[in-house]
Amino acid sequence: MNPPVKSVSTEPKTVQARAEAGEAPPTDYIIKESQHPLDAPTPLTAPLPVVHLGQPDEAEEIKTALQSWGMFQVIDHGMPPSFLDELRGVARAFFKLPVDEKQKYSNIRDGQFGQEGYGNDGIIAEGQILDWTDRLYLLVQPEDSRNLELWPTNPNSLRDVLHEYTMKTKKLVENVLKTTAISLELSEDFFIGHLGEKFTIVASFNYYPCCSMPDLVFGLKPHTDGTLITVILPDKDVEGLQVMKDGEWITVTTSPHALIINIGDQMEIMSNGFFKSPVHRVVTFSDKDRISIAMFCANLPEKVIGPADELVNDMRPRMYKNLKVKDYTEVFFQRFLQGKRAIDLAQV
Numbered sequence: 001m002n003p004p005v006k007s008v009s010t011e012p013k014t015v016q017a018r019a020e021a022g023e024a025p026p027t028d029y030i031i032k033e034s035q036h037p038l039d040a041p042t043p044l045t046a047p048l049p050v051v052h053l054g055q056p057d058e059a060e061e062i063k064t065a066l067q068s069w070g071m072f073q074v075i076d077h078g079m080p081p082s083f084l085d086e087l088r089g090v091a092r093a094f095f096k097l098p099v100d101e102k103q104k105y106s107n108i109r110d111g112q113f114g115q116e117g118y119g120n121d122g123i124i125a126e127g128q129i130l131d132w133t134d135r136l137y138l139l140v141q142p143e144d145s146r147n148l149e150l151w152p153t154n155p156n157s158l159r160d161v162l163h164e165y166t167m168k169t170k171k172l173v174e175n176v177l178k179t180t181a182i183s184l185e186l187s188e189d190f191f192i193g194h195l196g197e198k199f200t201i202v203a204s205f206n207y208y209p210c211c212s213m214p215d216l217v218f219g220l221k222p223h224t225d226g227t228l229i230t231v232i233l234p235d236k237d238v239e240g241l242q243v244m245k246d247g248e249w250i251t252v253t254t255s256p257h258a259l260i261i262n263i264g265d266q267m268e269i270m271s272n273g274f275f276k277s278p279v280h281r282v283v284t285f286s287d288k289d290r291i292s293i294a295m296f297c298a299n300l301p302e303k304v305i306g307p308a309d310e311l312v313n314d315m316r317p318r319m320y321k322n323l324k325v326k327d328y329t330e331v332f333f334q335r336f337l338q339g340k341r342a343i344d345l346a347q348v
């Protein structure tokens, strides 16, 4: 994935530092009235559908969930609650460190924004609306492409816990993708065969500090993921993830130790639009902060993806072109920062 780069002279203030200083969000965080009308109804709250992995109905459950929500929760994912709590604890401990300590892993190196590391989004466009979040963003797979100098050694268990979580996520994702392929009547290896053994996984530890004007900013602006599939470990106590379903925003709830699985644009393309990549966003609160950990799983940059042949027929013509993942993700990130989608690039 190629980071959007721009020369910067100073490190921008983190959102956490602004929140801790009691600063109101500066104007470049304030969203346009048209995107978030103040008189919009309060979103409904609903539990995400549960997929019971390993049960006889798993493929049918995945199909129904992905067609209606584009996401679901899994509880029987095989990761012990104590491990997920440890991971959340490590994320919280990292964000609690003094700013100087976190800046050792800054995503600004030699005056250039890179995507990996700790910090905020790069600023690439006039009028770009910034998100009320700080993150630690690390490529975790392929293992031999890791930039370990950006992997914090404080808290000292972070590296080991993240490595273990990567291995567990890989297994879970392979399992989910087999069932997803079956739900589309494809051979069970369709997605994992394409991905290969060492597919891309990027971990994003997201921290959303309290915000004094939660109605006027996004923790994360409406977007789809550019991935094949994303695994999210949500905050145990604070909701905040909302998904657009049938034209309405819905705040999703999950069981305490569930993982959320959502599909991204690569799945929309490969399934010939049978499954649509869901638009989602994160909201903030004046009295509570929130953490989440997203694992972005994608085809390798040099791979070419396109709709499965079996899903293209007279009744359902080809809706997407074949394209190189690298070419898509490059544009995807530029558009993401501007709050726009990139899927039109792939559409026939």
Ligand SMILES: O=C(O)CCC(=O)C(=O)O
Binding pocket: 204, 206, 220, 225, 232, 234, 240, 241, 280, 281, 282, 291, 292, 293, 294
């Ligand atoms: O914080 C969350 O729950 C979701 C994060 C997300 O959508 C993302 O990082 O792309």
Ligand SMILES: [Fe+2]
Binding pocket: 223, 224, 225, 280
């Ligand atoms: Fe997302």
